[in-house]
Amino acid sequence: MTRNPTLWLLCFLPGLLVGAYGASAGTGGLPGPGSNCRDCLSCHEGIERTGPGHSMTCLECHLPPKDHVGRGPILHETLVRNPSDPVHAKTFCLPCHEGEVRRLDRSLHTTMAGIINQTRYLWGAQEQAAPAVYGLGDPFRPLPEPSWATLPEGPKDLVDDFLRRRCLRCHIHTQGPQGPGAYRATGCAACHCLYGPEGRYEGADKAIDRGKRGFPRRHTLTRDIPNSQCLLCHRENHVGGDFEGLFERDYSRTFRPRPQEGAPEAFAGDRAHHRLARDIHRERGMQCRDCHGKAEVMGDGTPHASSLEVRRIACLDCHGRDTPGRVQGLERKPSGATLQGRDKSIRPVPVYDTEGSAHRIPAHAGVRCSACHAQWSYQDYGLEVIREDVLSEERRTRLSMWGDPCVQEFLETLGPGDVRGSVLSRDWVSGTERLGLWSMGWRFRRWEDMPLGKDPKGLFTLLRPRHQYRITYVDRLGQVLLDGVVPSRGDGTGPGWAFMPTSPHTLSPVGRACDACHRNPVGAGRGVSLGTSPDLLLTLPSPPALPGMGLLSEGESQALMNPSRAWAEARFLALGASRGPPRRPSAVDRVLP
């Protein structure tokens, strides 16, 4: 019976949850069809107030205005579960939060224009990555629907499908692949409503089944957004996870041992990450939101093509000696600066020491702080992406990471011989399911040895490979239509491989050694100097995807490799530590005996 090629469906949890919700509405004592739901609290007894400022009635937020007619009965089905969902936010949230909703609509968190345009450019589907052309929402053109009329001739014909079914699960229009440690809502609530790792309701509302998954902890919205909320998306080697010291483990089961008892976990059941040094700001107890303010996170009203265009807080805004104060909570006194965090605790702020052994070198004025102070970064080399419309048994049993907890769970429960047919997976933009499943693999992933390049301001910055694509497509007949194709950039300037400027959130109070960049072939952008095998050549940076940024020039690279006498003297001084240690030594630093 399983011999026949059968089309099997991947059961996505969001679908299940909606089903579960519907079922509980029918069986858990909730009003049946025809009941009048006007008196919400008769069932939802004990439900929390949403929060200060939200003292309106339930119906003001959960019943569409067009249904606010008369005093007739209200059907439960007409109620909106999440009024802040992008579909409903303009109806429910906008009247009170007009500026926020309008700005959010154009923010990168909503439009995803950075990911979309850069990937489309690198895969050859558009001529430039910036200015952005496509995005989710105004003023961008909607991401094209994949065309099925003709067979894909190259990566450009597959990029929209790849974006829709792989990358865009992390945007606020969708709840994403709901699974342990990854439950969240859409819209405003994606950030402002907190979920537990198991997605279970923990409040006092008697009508909500505490055994069911997919519910927020409480019926509350908050501005006190903890780091764990950001990490729901900003993990798996996306910026933000590094702030907490998380580095994704290799995919093979051999590299994912069972969790050790007593291991502190960022998320329940997290065995997906290595634990590396946290950012010093995290070590001191700071939160993402202490630096990343509203305008940055929720948008400034201008559509952008990259997060680098967005005005962000700069290190010197806090650590500068006399930078005009525009940081909320920062106070400069003769005795030193302090910062009151969003959690109200007050911390001393060390001031940038212009006489520090590296800071006083004139050439270093053109270097971003993170280029030296980042302790490690995500250096993931050689990204393989493959779309399979049929999945071979060997591929299924040997591939262990599918990037989606539900797909993962489903594939792991299959026995030998169960995979005899095609696979479906979800388009996170349209919500529909289509033939084929995208998965990924890397050549090797590292956290040490970072190359330098130039950011749009012309400053020296660390680069990270994102990404070195090879694209494979196996159709439903098992034909390999694309076999490890390296895409070409849309403007024909070379392969669609890019190293991008990065600001690792792994800052250390001390900078890395002089030798991390100077006289260091990897630092100087020349790759690992062991040989020229295709695998080693992956460490050789290729130009970034956006205009204005770049690799080191040959002269700059040469200068790093053959530094001057002055450099040698500065290095001699630095290793003499003329300026002493950081004022409050980090607890993780050790003194050599």
Next chain:
Amino acid sequence: MAAPKTIPSVRIAALLVVVMGLLVFHKEAGRERPTVPLKEACLFCHERTTDPDAAHRISGFGCASCHLGNPFAYEKARAHTGLVKRPGDLRSVEKTCGAPGCHPEAVTRVKNGLMATNAGILKVLQRRWEDLDRRGREKGASVEKGPGRGEVRPVATVRDLLGREPPRDLPLDLYAKMCGACHLWKPRGDRPGEIGERGGGCSDCHLVPGPPPRTPAEGPLDHPRLTTRIPSENCIKCHNRSARMGLSYFGRYESEGYGTPYEKGDFSPRTLSGNRHYLDITPDVHQRKAGMDCIDCHTSMDLMGDGKAYDRMEEQVDVACTDCHRPTFDPPGGPLDPLAERLTRANGMLPEVGDNRIARTRKGTSLYNLRLEKGGVLFYRKRDGRPFPLQTGVLERPHHRFPGHGRLSCQACHSPWVPQCYGCHLTTLGSEMQHDWLAGRHTQGRWKEARAFMRFLTPGLGVRQGGAVYPVSPCEVFFEEGGAAAGPRDPRGHAHLALSTADPHTTQTASRTCLDCHGNPKTLGLGEGILYRAEGAWHFRPTWDAGASGLGRDHPLDGWLLRSEGSPEAFDTAFSRPFDAQEVRRILAVSPCLGCHETYEDPVYRDFTLSLERLGMEETLPCARLVAKGAP
């Protein structure tokens, strides 16, 4: 009256003899036989069989001298009685390869050699468990005696374990399940694939790999070929795990399991046994420039042993870099080593030694393929006899005679990459079954291996017993017994760390840079991180967060130098140890100077201690100006 009773029985007996004689005569007369008598009846069926090699021609040796059996019988069943299909098998080798007049001396050596005894692995494993049990007791665990654990009975060699019934103790169970398929006692051909090609005694190495021989019915039998020009494939089929030297020499690095880059919609064809894949780094210079095989360096004394039973590979290994790069040749005019002459002849590709002088290893073994000839020193590749001129004298250059570097092994500088496997997680599940390579069947207890991460760059350095500095590959095993998730604080869970020093077989002409050792925390054994000076002392900020790891340890997984006595893992430093505090201070003392003083010839290194003293006292020195500003 008794006679009439006996007469019939005598007659019956006589009749039976006659009848049986007739039957035998009839049956034998009916058999097919050659018209011309053969030397061995075997050849009656195996008429057209190729020779294994020139030294073992069938016309001279026949079949039975190697394969035993009955060479007088013309019938398969009788002829094959007592036949040994694989004469190299160590169980019967004394009657075959090692028969008097053949190679009895070689058999003694091989049986005492490490590839047959696995004494090193066994000893290390058992030591590890002694350490673990001791640590367990210190942690308050009631370590049970009995077959499961505790009470380690030291077992010296594989031979002692063969045929012994499980259950054994844990280290031996681990050996039997996870290691026991790589030794010369292993029966060859017991499994499909690479594992089946391992083992078989002499044949393990001396048999040229090829398709399985045809049966007589299929045509002339291609006898598997024997050789002394051992192809490297024969070595790599075993030497591709653990230290992975057989891979590294050819520039291969076992990858992190992705099987990339994909090809034809499937995993990369760059595969290794056991669903593993490799990446290409860069081959050893001996392979890259001269296409050398393993046997070009490794003498028969290395491989087959010298007759003594060692339990450390370093003790059995004979050859060293200096044997070729600073060679010692036999004195001119002396008698030629008969073994060298015989091996040269057996090789068949090398020119006769003649008047040329051959080199010797430190143990005195002749390197018959390295010769001092009229034109200079020539190294002959054993595979095809191709000569390569060898430049001598490099070891006399200043950088190789540098005073402070007297303890450095060649590998410390010339092996820039080493496969490094961090955080091995070993679990045994008592309720499941696994193939026991020594018992030859499934037995209770299944072992599972997982790891944290792998690297190939910036190998650490450490000190081997005896004081030489070598690249080290840390082997840290987190052991967990039972199915439940046991942590480091669980008495059933233990960790054991050891540093293994070996030649990584990744030699390159260019050495690692000065800074790579004198300024790199990972090379020193601290791990990846930031090494900096503050308040007159060296500080280190590790990248790997030991505190958050949940492993209860106080130092990063990729470093061992800052390990304190309170760290829960046992640390075996008997054979190799980390740099001690004084050594670290001395290595790092050079670091600040390397910006300017970057050559071996630089005068400050003639007497570095004196240079440092002068730095503090002589104000006219260029550096003194900087010292005044606060440099060291």
